Amino acid sequence: xxxxxxxxxxxxxxxxxxxxxxxxxxxxxxxxxxxxxxxxxxxxxxxxxxxxxxxxxxxxxxxxxxxxxxxxxxxxxxxxxxxxxxxxxxxxxxxxxxxxxxxxxxxxxxxxxxxxxxxxxxxxxxxxxxxxxxxxxxxxxxxxxxxxxxxxxxxxxxxxxxxxxxxxxxxxxxxxxxxxxxxxxxxxxxxxxxxxxxxxxxxxxxxxxxxxxxxxxxxxxxxxxxxxxxxxxxxxxxxxxxxxxxxxxxxxxxxxxxxxxxxxxxxxxxxxxxxxxxxxxxxxxxxxxxxxxxxxxxxxxxxxxxxxxxxxxxxxxxxxxxxxxxxxxxxxxxxxxxxxxxxxxxxxxxxxxxxxxxxxxxxxxxxxxxxxxxxxxxxxxxxxxxxxxxxxxxxxxxxxxxxxxxxxxxxxxxxxxxxxxxxxxxxxxxxxxxxxxxxxxxxxxxxxxxxxxxxxxxxxxxxxxxxxxxxxxxxxxxxxxxxxxxxxxxxxxxxxxxxxxxxxxxxxxxxxxxxxxxxxxxxxxxxxxxxxxxxxxxxxxxxxxxxxxxxxxxxxxxxxxxxxxxx
Numbered sequence: 091x092x093x094x095x096x097x098x099x100x101x102x103x104x105x106x107x108x109x110x111x112x113x114x115x116x117x118x119x120x121x122x123x124x125x126x127x128x129x130x131x132x133x134x135x136x137x138x139x140x141x142x143x144x145x146x147x148x149x150x151x152x153x154x155x156x157x158x159x160x161x162x163x164x165x166x167x168x169x170x171x172x173x174x175x176x177x178x179x180x181x182x183x184x185x186x187x188x189x190x191x192x193x194x195x196x197x198x199x200x201x202x203x204x205x206x207x208x209x210x211x212x213x214x215x216x217x218x219x220x221x222x223x224x225x226x227x228x229x230x231x232x233x234x235x236x237x238x239x240x241x242x243x244x245x246x247x248x249x250x251x252x253x254x255x256x257x258x259x260x261x262x263x264x265x266x267x268x269x270x271x272x273x274x275x276x277x278x279x280x281x282x283x284x285x286x287x288x289x290x291x292x293x294x295x296x297x298x299x300x301x302x303x304x305x306x307x308x309x310x311x312x313x314x315x316x317x318x319x320x321x322x323x324x325x326x327x328x329x330x331x332x333x334x335x336x337x338x339x340x341x342x343x344x345x346x347x348x349x350x351x352x353x354x355x356x357x358x359x360x361x362x363x364x365x366x367x368x369x370x371x372x373x374x375x376x377x378x379x380x381x382x383x384x385x386x387x388x389x390x391x392x393x394x395x396x397x398x399x400x401x402x403x404x405x406x407x408x409x410x411x412x413x414x415x416x417x418x419x420x421x422x423x424x425x426x427x428x429x430x431x432x433x434x435x436x437x438x439x440x441x442x443x444x445x446x447x448x449x450x451x452x453x454x455x456x457x458x459x460x461x462x463x464x465x466x467x468x469x470x471x472x473x474x475x476x477x478x479x480x481x482x483x484x485x486x487x488x489x490x491x492x493x494x495x496x497x498x499x500x501x502x503x504x505x506x507x508x509x510x511x512x513x514x515x516x517x518x519x520x521x522x523x524x525x526x527x528x529x530x531x532x533x534x535x536x537x538x539x540x541x542x543x544x545x546x547x548x549x550x551x552x553x554x555x556x557x558x559x560x561x562x563x564x565x566x567x568x569x570x571x572x573x574x575x576x577x578x579x580x581x582x583x584x585x586x587x588x589x590x591x592x593x594x595x596x597x598x599x600x601x602x603x604x605x606x607x608x609x610x611x612x613x614x615x616x617x618x619x620x621x622x623x624x625x626x627x628x629x630x631x632x633x634x635x636x637x638x639x640x641x642x643x644x645x646x647x648x649x650x651x652x653x654x655x656x657x
Contacts, residue, residue, distance in 0.1 A: 110154070258310070383441070413430065413446050491547050
């Protein structure tokens, strides 16, 4: 696979040795994911002179590691003729592949007059432009007027029909259906499939609407997630292999390390075989600790119990802990809990029901007891953002105490979708104006609230979804005795505390993954790929490639959560 979108993001690139450190980090990760090369994006700089040095740094990566890297040129369109001159120099002298534009640092939209000379130079040199493009509801579009949207892509593509324009990261957030449909009639626009959002249906709709020849594999540095999106796409292996190498067709003759046609075709065939092999059944026992059945109001997921089990069979998932999507939106979640029991009938060996309880709704105590004692539900999910209460509200603490009394675990869930793509009239508590968000935010004090809740009811077994970059802190402050200073903090939880590994912040499974294991421990991790919302392979890559033994991975795949249910 050729990744068209990867940021250098390295503090020191001043020497070959320093650049080799980044190259080796990338190689370790790429090798296990089937990624051959990536196209680097460097820094912009404050002046033309600084920008030239950054472009030369990118060129040095490609010269020193030609088997791994291509590179994009940068320049500020506001620099006028100097920007065009540097763009041309970077392409013609350094062999960079084209132009990368981002609104941050430039505050120039791709439809602004300042951008036209860049587009004209790209057409003249027959090289592509890759533009940062979003279709967000969060942050509000009016707050970022220079950030390109698909409407801007259409305008630029129409203005320059000979321009090869790449619309970056289909799934970095926002309305990907809108973006795909909006560019459909513009054959000179290519879609980069990168982005951290791995909702199902993206690549399939793009292939159906645009054709696979206009799709480019990309990661935006989210290597595991994006490799998994293409691995798990419901497309023929030959189509996925073509997408994996489409970027090669956009490289100009001055890119000296581009693949020769025979080599490219050989790698495409190897990729096809790899995709076919990935479709073989998995032998591991896998449990999705965060799955759902029912109707989602915003997208027609395959979310009936029958459809969910079919997806599980296809992906190799043996069991799933499920809750009702109806309970998320019904004013009284108990209606959805009753529907859930009807839905899972006949699938009791595969689907494990968890009740959804809103502790602010009158009579929730009776609903909980009925769900556990009469309906045999095995646990409880709390969704405070949807049911409009604080994470550590007194009602939430009472609910966790009731779970302990009934000897069932509880699960805290922040949000079910990335709020950048939310419905324009749906605002969730905790997430308004927060941009990329389907997890608890430490900077907004929400992790403090999670920890407060966990310590207030230490006897309850709890699974925390959406811990993001704060997983280590949650485990450290709730399960370990802190002897760092004169004050002894020895309040620790007696109930089990588990975190969903799929929701933890991780670009690099081979390095950050090791940190996750060291700080949190495999005994505190469970899988929660959130079927049917997300492409299973995207988040399964986190567990599959953790730098631990297979026995330890089995703890994460299923054993920890099954022991929780049996305790």
